[in-house]
């Protein structure tokens with residue numbers, strides 16, 4: 317498959333065979349990750365490989381017990397990393413000015429871009445991947461677990477392995493609601509309704525297929541998909557609590573002055 321066909325065929329994989337990923341293949345994927353565009357060619361990120369079963373069990377707990385972490389043979393944790401660059405600067409009598417929020421954003425973006433290169437390389441070679449958004453919800457635990465020093469911060473995690481499922485392609489919002497010509501166009505209410513029309517029915521149906529979620533939906537009395545998002549999946553209270561932890565950890569890791 318060419319690169320675009322591969323992107324168009326992407327689906328996240330959540331069920332894996334236990335077969336290990338050959339070392340040569342992993343090296344190729346890691347090389348592809350580091351060929352990604354990177355701000356100032358500074359490569360302000362690092363990639364932590366986890367294979368060890370006991371350590372994967374520990375990560376499983378930190379990542380809200382997502383089963384695929386136990387099944388897949390490999391996890392790649394991408395971290396924003398100014399430490400390596402800052403130490404090089406100091407060794408060269410150059411004073412680094414990277415203990416600030418801008419630098420954090422630069423490194424975080426670098427880490428995500430490298431992760432997406434790794435994801436595409438892995439998929440091109442027949443592996444499955446799934447991102448773990450829980451990485452930024454467990455920053456304190458991950459910082460301790462990986463012994464991340466000042467200047468280093470968790471960005472994202474990829475689960476990698478041979479797929480044990482062939483899920484359907486997931487829907488996307490209509491291109492016209494995503495792409496704007498020259499200026500941002502704020503849709504009117506009818507446009508917003510139209511944008512989410514298919515998802516409202518398909519997404520609702522899909523969530524009903526997950527027994528645990530369907531039960532929670534019944535118990536909480538949610539009436540539509542948007543309410544699933546705001547009251548069950550991504551709540552204001554949850555988001556605020558995690559935001560507070562991230563801010564505290566950014567301070568501890570030296571990115572907020």
Ligand SMILES: Cc1cc2nc3c(=O)[nH]c(=O)nc-3n(C[C@H](O)[C@H](O)[C@H](O)COP(=O)(O)O)c2cc1C
Nearest residue numbers: 326327328329330382446447448449450472485486
């Ligand atoms: C930053 C990020 C974090 C994600 N975190 C999770 C996660 O924690 N668990 C999960 O099952 N899927 C996770 N996903 C996968 C998304 O749910 C998935 O990409 C989306 O539902 C679209 O499905 P598709 O990738 O199969 O097209 C994440 C994706 C991204 C980009």
